[in-house]
Amino acid sequence: xxxxxxxxxxxxxxxxxxxxxxxxxxxxxxxxxxxxxxxxxxxxxxxxxxxxxxxxxxxxxxxxxxxxxxxxxxxxxxxxxxxxxxxxxxxxxxxxxxxxxxxxxxxxxxxxxxxxxxxxxxxxxxxxxxxxxxxxxxxxxxxxxxxxxxxxxxxxxxxxxxxxxxxxxxxxxxxxxxxxxxxxxxxxxxxxxxxxxxxxxxxxxxxxxxxxxxxxxxxxxxxxxxxxxxxxxxxxxxxxxxxxxxxxxxxxxxxxxxxxxxxxxxxxxxxxxxxxxxxxxxxxxxxxxxxxxxxxxxxxxxxxxxxxxxxxxxxxxxxxxxxxxxxxxxxxxxxxxxxxxxxxxxxxxxxxxxxxxxxxxxxxxxxxxxxxxxxxxxxxxxxxxxxxxxxxxxxxxxxxxxxxxxxxxxxxxxxxxxxxxxxxxxxx
Amino acid sequence: xxxxxxxxxxxxxxxxxxxxxxxxxxxxxxxxxxxxxxxxxxxxxxxxxxxxxxxxxxxxxxxxxxxxxxxxxxxxxxxxxxxxxxxxxxxxxxxxxxxxxxxxxxxxxxxxxxxxxxxxxxxxxxxxxxxxxxxxxxxxxxxxxxxxxxxxxxxxxxxxxxxxxxxxxxxxxxxxxxxxxxxxxxxxxxxxxxxxxxxxxxxxxxxxxxxxxxxxxxxxxxxxxxxxxxxxxxxxxxxxxxxxxxxxxxxxxxxxxxxxxxxxxxxxxxxxxxxxxxxxxxxxxxxxxxxxxxxxxxxxxxxxxxxxxxxxxxxxxxxxxxxxxxxxxxxxxxxxxxxxxxxxxxxxxxxxxxxxxxxxxxxxxxxxxxxxxxxxxxxxxxxxxxxxxxxxxxxxxxxxxxxxxxxxxxxxxxxxxxxxxxxxxxxxxxxxxxxxxxxxxxxxxxxxxxxxxxxxxxxxxxxxxxxxxxxxxxxxxxxxxxxxxxxxxxxxxxxxxx
Numbered sequence: 001x002x003x004x005x006x007x008x009x010x011x012x013x014x015x016x017x018x019x020x021x022x023x024x025x026x027x028x029x030x031x032x033x034x035x036x037x038x039x040x041x042x043x044x045x046x047x048x049x050x051x052x053x054x055x056x057x058x059x060x061x062x063x064x065x066x067x068x069x070x071x072x073x074x075x076x077x078x079x080x081x082x083x084x085x086x087x088x089x090x091x092x093x094x095x096x097x098x099x100x101x102x103x104x105x106x107x108x109x110x111x112x113x114x115x116x117x118x119x120x121x122x123x124x125x126x127x128x129x130x131x132x133x134x135x136x137x138x139x140x141x142x143x144x145x146x147x148x149x150x151x152x153x154x155x156x157x158x159x160x161x162x163x164x165x166x167x168x169x170x171x172x173x174x175x176x177x178x179x180x181x182x183x184x185x186x187x188x189x190x191x192x193x194x195x196x197x198x199x200x201x202x203x204x205x206x207x208x209x210x211x212x213x214x215x216x217x218x219x220x221x222x223x224x225x226x227x228x229x230x231x232x233x234x235x236x237x238x239x240x241x242x243x244x245x246x247x248x249x250x251x252x253x254x255x256x257x258x259x260x261x262x263x264x265x266x267x268x269x270x271x272x273x274x275x276x277x278x279x280x281x282x283x284x285x286x287x288x289x290x291x292x293x294x295x296x297x298x299x300x301x302x303x304x305x306x307x308x309x310x311x312x313x314x315x316x317x318x319x320x321x322x323x324x325x326x327x328x329x330x331x332x333x334x335x336x337x338x339x340x341x342x343x344x345x346x347x348x349x350x351x352x353x354x355x356x357x358x359x360x361x362x363x364x365x366x367x368x369x370x371x372x373x374x375x376x377x378x379x380x381x382x383x384x385x386x387x388x389x390x391x392x393x394x395x396x397x398x399x400x401x402x403x404x405x406x407x408x409x410x411x412x413x414x415x416x417x418x419x420x421x422x423x424x425x426x427x428x
Numbered sequence: 429x430x431x432x433x434x435x436x437x438x439x440x441x442x443x444x445x446x447x448x449x450x451x452x453x454x455x456x457x458x459x460x461x462x463x464x465x466x467x468x469x470x471x472x473x474x475x476x477x478x479x480x481x482x483x484x485x486x487x488x489x490x491x492x493x494x495x496x497x498x499x500x501x502x503x504x505x506x507x508x509x510x511x512x513x514x515x516x517x518x519x520x521x522x523x524x525x526x527x528x529x530x531x532x533x534x535x536x537x538x539x540x541x542x543x544x545x546x547x548x549x550x551x552x553x554x555x556x557x558x559x560x561x562x563x564x565x566x567x568x569x570x571x572x573x574x575x576x577x578x579x580x581x582x583x584x585x586x587x588x589x590x591x592x593x594x595x596x597x598x599x600x601x602x603x604x605x606x607x608x609x610x611x612x613x614x615x616x617x618x619x620x621x622x623x624x625x626x627x628x629x630x631x632x633x634x635x636x637x638x639x640x641x642x643x644x645x646x647x648x649x650x651x652x653x654x655x656x657x658x659x660x661x662x663x664x665x666x667x668x669x670x671x672x673x674x675x676x677x678x679x680x681x682x683x684x685x686x687x688x689x690x691x692x693x694x695x696x697x698x699x700x701x702x703x704x705x706x707x708x709x710x711x712x713x714x715x716x717x718x719x720x721x722x723x724x725x726x727x728x729x730x731x732x733x734x735x736x737x738x739x740x741x742x743x744x745x746x747x748x749x750x751x752x753x754x755x756x757x758x759x760x761x762x763x764x765x766x767x768x769x770x771x772x773x774x775x776x777x778x779x780x781x782x783x784x785x786x787x788x789x790x791x792x793x794x795x796x797x798x799x800x801x802x803x804x805x806x807x808x809x810x811x812x813x814x815x816x817x818x819x820x821x822x823x824x825x826x827x828x829x830x831x832x833x834x835x836x837x838x839x840x841x842x843x844x845x846x847x848x849x850x851x852x853x854x855x856x857x858x859x860x861x862x863x864x865x866x867x868x869x870x871x872x873x874x875x876x877x878x879x880x881x882x883x884x885x886x887x888x889x890x891x892x893x894x895x896x897x898x899x900x901x902x903x904x905x906x907x908x909x910x911x912x913x914x915x916x917x918x919x920x921x922x923x924x925x926x
Contacts, residue, residue, distance in 0.1 A: 093794070094794060094795070094796060094797050094800065095794065095795040095796065096636070096640075096795065096796040096797070097796070097797060129794065132793075254924075278924065281924070298825060298828075298829070299825075300584060300825075300828070301549045301580065301581055301584065301824060301825065302549050302550050302580055302918075302919070303549045303550060303551060304549075304550050304551050305550050305552075308550070308919075308922055308924045308925075309924030309925070331795075332794075333792075333793055333794035333795065334791070334792075336791070337791070340832065340836075340892060343892030343893065344829070344892060346892075346893060347892060347893045347894070347895065395892050395893075396835075396891060396892055397832055397835035397836045397839055397890065397892060398835060398839050398890070400839070400843055417793075417802070417803045417804070418803075420801055420803050421773075421803045421805050421809075421844060424773055424774050424803075424809070425809075425844075427774075427776070427777055
């Protein structure tokens with residue numbers, strides 16, 4: 001699918017717009033590449049078509065003729081567009097209205113193993129949540145299913161405006177971003193309410209899928225032992241077992257994190273931990289396993305008995321131990337607050353450039369389409385032009401995005417909310 | 429006071445009046461109604477001892493219109509003694525002087541909408557004490573009776589500069605019960621946490637929640653029209669209940685007069701003298717009229733009708749808020765503040781006219797249909813229209829970053845061309861919040877004589893990078909970031925904190 005998609009994009013780029021691509025130069029900004037490197041002052045970015053052709057000191061910037069020049073006021077900062085993970089954006093409009101929810105089955109008796117549940121098959125690029133989220137400087141998201149023990153497969157989507165019918169499916173850039181497993185309270189509740197039952201079911205699923213993968217013919221002839229997992233689920237588990245699609249496991253308690261690391265090692269999974277509220281206690285083990293962790297920085301309450309050790313400096317402590325971080329916020333409606341989460345991670349000790357990388361390059365690299373050449377999703381020559389020019393420090397609440405560019409296309413700075421505001425600016 | 433004790437007390441006063449036979453009957457004491465909840469339960473301010481402290485050199489934000497770049501804040505015995513620029517305020521001799529230059533000082537932060545204590549962490553069935561969802565009108569319950577002072581979230585809120593919280597019952601019910609205002613930092617009993625002198629409040633709820641909870645059980649209300657019918661029925665009963673007490677007072681007064689005249693005819697042995705010639709015999713008026721049965725729920729609503737209990741009403745949609753203002757008019761009460769109120773900006777003129785405040789978030793939206801039309805400029809637009817706005821949390825996480833949320837709402841307004849000063853914005857979590865809780869005379873600004881609820885911030889309080897460094901409640905240092913945090917009893921001995 002993603003290969004087809006790339007072809008389609010290439011076709012539209014060459015066919016539909018035959019004239020020379022637009023060139024834009026953003027000048028007088030501080031460049032934060034998002035790759036963990038230090039900021040570059042007095043920099044410029046050149047965007048040609050859908051790609052960045054230059055990002056560096058203004059002194060060395062090319063000045064192609066006919067380029068549109070965007071001269072910024074002092075203090076502007078450019079970063080890659082932020083990448084929000086872990087929420088069902090595009091799969092839900094109103095949380096409490098069943099008819100607007102496509103991220104989780106409404107059938108409470110449904111099997112809790114839903115590996116074939118595919119976010120890309122329900123993703124709605126017309127959702128009003130998308131422009132609201134985009135105004136928080138978020139240009140891509142991992143639209144994630146929820147519920148059950150194995151919730152399904154997420155989609156990596158760009159949050160650009162829908163401009164033509166092809167965009168209605170074209171905003172999905174990777175239809176198999178990750179397989180999501182919940183070993184938190186929800187997933188445990190779905191598996192008879194205990195961690196041992198949840199873990200044994202997880203193991204059973206992996207063992208069945210492994211057997212199925214090596215003996216499909218026997219399976220089709222009904223020559224294999226009874227399996228509780230459906231054929232489609234078994235099929236969709238194969239890329240995860242092969243390590244081609246990452247497996248995101250939500251888990252909180254330190255001891256349970258170690259158990260999950262062992263299972264991932266045993267089955268050769270490309271594991272990403274999520275939540276990991278007590279991850280700081282086993283940071284060395286996580287680092288040694290080279291497993292990245294999705295952390296929500298604004299988490300410090302012992303909100304359940306499985307996460308009594310929750311604390312604000314979890315991200316900092318994991319980073320200090322050498323763990324690769326992805327920072328996240330929760331709730332599809334609130335993804336615009338990702339930058340606030342990142343800022344708070346910095347407040348509790350995470351270096352700012354690491355925090356930025358953890359909301360840009362790292363999630364894009366783990367979940368986005370696999371691209372050749374330059375590292376994806378940084379402000380570097382050759383990268384796709386997904387970027388935000390901010391009025392100042394992107395993590396401060398006083399800052400707003402001045403320019404949002406997705407796939408080279410400048411995005412409108414409006415949403416349903418700004419339209420409501422404008423309608424009621426003067427009362428009737 | 430029980431009804432029986434009350435009757436005894438009344439009898440005693442009547443007997444006393446009877447003894448002073450020379451007193452003209454016009455000065456008979458008025459029979460009193462029983463002590464109503466807002467009269468009997470209000471904790472009185474106690475004398476507080478706290479050291480003489482001077483915070484010197486910080487940027488002081490008073491939340492009453494002043495900013496002192498190099499300011500001084502002095503307090504002792506729980507009260508602010510002096511606030512002003514260093515050039516004008518002298519540091520008193522013997523004061524513990526703390527150099528806070530480079531840092532910022534604000535009043536203690538107030539959260540008008542909290543469920544800490546009644547929905548504590550960790551989540552547990554045993555901890556679900558926030559919604560008495562056994563009936564759509566439970567004005568008789570009081571959130572104070574559900575508060576668990578060992579909720580670990582309380583200490584974390586204090587560490588974020590919160591000094592006062594308003595704990596409300598949840599929104600399952602049309603009328604969920606009374607709310608209570610608490611101070612943080614002292615925690616063994618709920619009595620010890622109560623904000624002295626704070627008025628009672630009443631939690632009411634519009635819209636989806638009550639009709640979902642009860643409609644789901646095929647009980648009333650299951651529609652918005654059912655909601656409104658429920659409020660009207662409840663306040664009609666309360667009006668009748670109040671009238672019943674009024675009638676009893678009237679009857680009692682007549683009885684007292686008769687009783688007094690009768691007593692004047694008694695001799696020292698309590699035996700009636702025969703009437704003088706030409707006078708009619710004075711009849712024994714019989715036993716004292718019994719007061720009506722007490723109903724604690726109706727008393728709370730009667731308190732609302734008397735203007736003694738402040739209505740705090742959960743309501744999202746503009747049209748529903750406008751309708752509730754009409755209901756309040758119909759029964760002659762005021763809605764003190766709408767909470768959540770994400771559409772308040774659409775009727776900000778009506779709210780300003782009614783003098784009703786608004787407590788809301790910066791940007792929560794979309795979790796249900798009635799929250800679909802939220803805009804981040806809500807508070808700024810309300811400010812511009814002259815409505816007292818507050819930024820509330822309704823969350824044990826959000827309460828830990830209220831100044832950041834204020835910054836978000838303030839900047840959204842400014843970017844949309846709405847004039848909001850930093851002082852205006854700070855009031856959303858200080859002065860205006862205090863007004864919404866009826867404690868604006870006591871706290872909410874850095875003014876001499878007010879409670880010494882003071883926060884020293886590591887930098888600009890509206891920055892995402894800023895910590896609360898020192899938190900004073902009633903002049904006592906209750907949080908110091910340089911020290912190990914105080915943990916609740918629940919957290920003691922848990923391996924994860926070692």
